[in-house]
Amino acid sequence: MADLVKFTINGQELEAPAGMLVIEAAKQNGIEIPSFCYYEGYSLQAACRMCLVEVEKMPKMQVACTLPVSAGMVIRTETDQVKLARKSTLEFLLTNHPLDCPVCDKGGECELQDMVFRYGAGESRYTETKIHVNEQQWSPVVFYDAPRCILCFRCVRACDEGMGVSALGVINRGAQSLISPNMGDHLECDECGQCIDICPVGALTSGAYRYQTRPWEMEHVGTICTHCSDGCKTTLGVRNDEIVRGNNRDRSGVNGEFLCIKGRYAFDFSESAERLQSPMIRVNGKLEEVSWSKALETIGKKFAEVKAKGGKFGVIGSNHTTNEENYYLQKFARQGLGTNNIDHQRTGDVVTLVDALSGTTGRLAKTEDFYERKAVLVIGADLSAEHPFLAFQTRANYRHHEAHVYAVTAEAVREDNMATRSVRVAKGEELAGVEGLRDALAAETELVVVFDDSIKGDKVRSLVAFGESLGIPVSYCALVDYSNSRGAIDMGLVAELNPGFHATGTAGASVDEMLAANDLAALWVVGSNPLQNAKLAASRAFVVVQDLFLTETAQRADVVLPTASAYEKNGTVTNGCGEVQRLKRASATMGAKTDLEIIGLIAKEMGLAPLMGPWLPETVYAEIRKTVKGYDIPLPLVTIGAQQTAPVNGRVGVDSRPDLIRSSHDKLFTSGTLGRYSTVLNSVIEGRQSR
Template identity: 65%
Template sequence: MADLVKLTIDGIPVEAAPGSLLIEVARRIGKEIPAFCYYDGFSQVAACRMCLVEIEGIPKLMTACTQPVGEGMVVRTETPKLAEARKGTLEFLLTNHPLDCPVCDKGGECELQDMVFRYGASESRYVEIKHHHDEQQWSPVVYFDPARCILCYRCVRVCSEGMGVNALGVVQRGAYAEIAPNHTDHLECDECGACIDICPVGALTSDTYRYQTRPWEMNHVGTICTHCSNGCKTTLGVRNDQIIRGNNRDRSGINGEFLCVKGRYAFDFNESEERLTTPMIRKGGKLEPASWSDAVRFVAGKLKQLKEAGRQIGVVGSGRVTNEESYYLQKFARQVLGTNSIDHERSGDVVTLLDALAGRANALATVDDLYRAKAVLVIGSDLAHQHPLLHWQIRANWRHHAAHTYSVTAGPVREDQHTVAAIRAAEGAEMNALEQLRDKLSAESELAIVFGDSVKGEAVRQLVSFGDSLGIPVKYVCLVDYVNSRGAMDMGIIPELLPGYQSAAAAGLPVGLTLPQMLANEHLGALWVVNADPLRNTRLAAKEAFVIVQDLFLTATAQQADVLLPSASLYEKLGTVTNVCGEVQRLTKAAQTMGAKADLEIIGLIAKELGMASQMGPWITDKVFAEMQQVVAGYNVPLPVIATGGAAQTLPPAVKIGVETDPALIRSARDTQFTSGTLGSYSKKLDSLLESPGSLYQGENVLALATQ
């Protein structure tokens, strides 16, 4: 490593790596040099001229955002001359700014307001007519008010550099220069809203948030996005139990400030008028409202009766509930109901991967690893549409570290913009195609492999052997669908395995039914579905089976329920979830819906009604988590890490799992950013965006390759 450069900033001696930018080095020692256009992680533009500093020996004021540190450099960041310059620049900036702060969404958290407060003049000398251009709506979520825009180009950069979408540009010139969308008067893009979030002023606003509230009227609750398996942290702006905004401006969490369209806008399912708020019991073929106590009593009575009658009870869990709930559910099923017929919709072959990797340390990639690995191989997924955070990380890795990317996919993907090699291979044929990359991959110093559901069963073992044969450190990510799909596996929501990938058979449990078997079993006595919709395209073979459903909505499955119990959403719960990379994160309760209960509480109440409360233990998330830490292999993660908003990766089992699972049971729902078979379909906002691009393997931006 090169020697550190020594310099002085405002009299404070500092050491910094050669090439570091003054603005960053100053920030490190607590000197916030003002800037609008500078944004770490994106290209330099040096346009706002706010970060000017004085450097001894240089007569001109220099921009700290472009100035690398120099040996012996003496820098001053706050002087009367600089204050004067910043005041002058702000005065220029405000000349054509509408100063409509009282009605501006950004008011109260606006960087322009803050900057003027700190450096600006208290009076205006501008008496001319302001240049004005009316506000435009660019998409169902994106509005642009050119008058408020200060042309910092952050939006343009986050869209092209960050997302690879290139939907924003600058048109006209001089005082009339303006940000413009890619289709003259509207946007065709991922609708991720990154441009809105990154806007320092109120020029870009979102349909969901505009004119809704003042920022100080909200509680800002950091929790985990409920949609896909990437597990982004989202900060929900909540007022009166209503979620008004989703963003992650504090850049905490594994995703930094990244969120996709679902994370940013598809929280509105939570307030859907279709939410179930009262338990229902089927009477005379019709679901009738009931009290919680009646409903719980009814369920408990039925379950007891069926168990005593020796009837088969099937339990369907899901990737949408917390680890605690999954753990508690399987414990209840196996210990109280005495059934091992418990399953969920499996979306990735985690079991085979963990089995193949058993006993290895550092073989599972984290979200951060995808940003740091020297090379990344994507197999069988259009990440930009299916796993947007992973795509973002890999792209950032390419931008910042010149990481090599390889893709083996059925069609063009956005990674093609920067891949070293992109190979098209039909689903299931990926492993053969991979051989073409052997030489190139062997030459890498390390590799992270991300693979989708078309690689399952034997193919996963082949993939790991292939990785081993490269002779370099390889880490893997097995893609799964939902926020806690990985956690459901870890918690043993399959009949073959107990929590922590312990063989159920070895523990003496009877062979349980898998989900398709339950649905096809004509003798099933009861089906208990927790936040899943297995009957959306299938009929239950056991026509007489007693169906208990816990859900937020009246899904196809819920419509067939004998008892329907309204459950709380992930935004209304405590607990933990485990993302696609096996990283455990903790939820914070942001809101609540009157009448709905967390699934953990519902299961607990049923247990209590059955007199099994003490055996099950308290339905308090922290207590259940403590038990998980003891019982579930890999989950002995440090509580302080996750309690403070961090992510802790679970460890794979130390020994071979030794249980074969049927690869045919694994099928991803192939949801994209704009489709969702689950919660997303209850988001009006997401619905309004369905026309936007989003189908897989379209590689709609491959063209950008030519322009880089």
């Protein structure tokens, strides 16, 4: 930290670290200096000239966004000269900016509108013709309306520096300058929408959101993205119980304002016309809509019957449901149905990692470590495609802190561009590649190691042994696929593990074993699609499926129950780094119920309500706090920010079954079964195929 220096702004004596930019030093002290082009975290432009201030002993006004504070500096931000400069810059800006605010998506939350309101003139002196350029569509997601563009170059930097994609540039010169997409007339990029989000005006607009609503008609609900396991907070704009927008402008959450295409747009599966809205029962081989009471009664009776006969149950949980739902489901299975045959599709070997780190604390990497630690080693994963936020963090770390990045992968990855060293290995040979980096890594002062399912079972132990032998602090992250894959393990949706990584003693059947068991009497699938690529061997098994859609698995069901999506419920989820965050209900789908409520209602039908307790997320969470080690975190803390759980630090003592661990390696535009129902993701995929 640089030494503090004293300076004054508007006569107020202030302190800030020497070298801090005047615009930042002012902000820290509650003094706003307006700007368009200055954007924290991205390179300096000094282009918009809105932040001109007077500095004593300097003949001309200075741009506060490139001027570092120094001792004794006397700065004035509200003099007549400064005010006139702002006013005239805005007057200049408005000469070619169309005044189509009434129909502009940005109207109401436009930085240019706000600036003109605060600093601009009430009338315009401009009477010449304006430059017009037609609007262009660059991708299913991105539209560019050039006349509105004020050329602040935020989008260019967000794409280049933030995303490492460099899909946007500037063409032409002077007043004819335009932002241009990398393919001339269209974009080929991550479609993350950061350029749209960061645009201070309505020049870049979203194909998903444009002309949908006025911003003030929406309520804004901050919740957690349900796609990958990075756990980004997304703030959903909701109008009349319908989600119309996702962004994270308030920068709360682990992700700041970062969102990828899924977090920003792929909430749309939740609004899909294909959502199930009524329970269904199979009658004469066909699924027919029935009432909730009829469906629940049918399930209750059948489950009780199977249980009474000692029949074999199989329960498959989800990678997307809440911790409360997962906990409640495993409790129902183990205590209500008396079976350990409960599992979920396993996507990463957290279990062996926790076991290998037994006896240590603080060795599981946090999300912030990717931004703050001096070195990051990526093994196996195409991080930018599979875990865009962790990649973004790493990139920012490289940019801001010159972090050293290492990549050991089979294919070329975007991380190569900033890597100190990239190593290409054959699939399965990742550890050999890592070993080759030993000297370089040992020379680092600290390290974050992140790995996908190419490292599982004993390979995790070898990797940890390698890390421990480096003689530097190392923290680890075992990547998993979806928003609550990690929570599913923590909550005991695992045949060998009770909640909190406690061995069950006798292991139940895994998903694969349930599907293969000829004698399975009842299969209960909650938010999972195991039959997408597999067959159910037990042809006479009674199958109950809770889902949003009529998936391959639901089509095989005897009873289908429509459930609420992650955006339609409250609860908590745990991201890949083990950080618990809160889901907040943003919208609702008529006819659907949350999985928690459904599980509770089935329990009630079976007379198990006293055992299960109320199906309120808060109540279940309270029970989790008491029973699951590491989760004793008060809800208010979870609400205000991610809290990393601290799982057992003793031996886990089970075989993690590497054979069952299979990541689906969803890339930017796929997201398991959910992704198939996202119009935006599909339109991008189709757009690419049609080119």
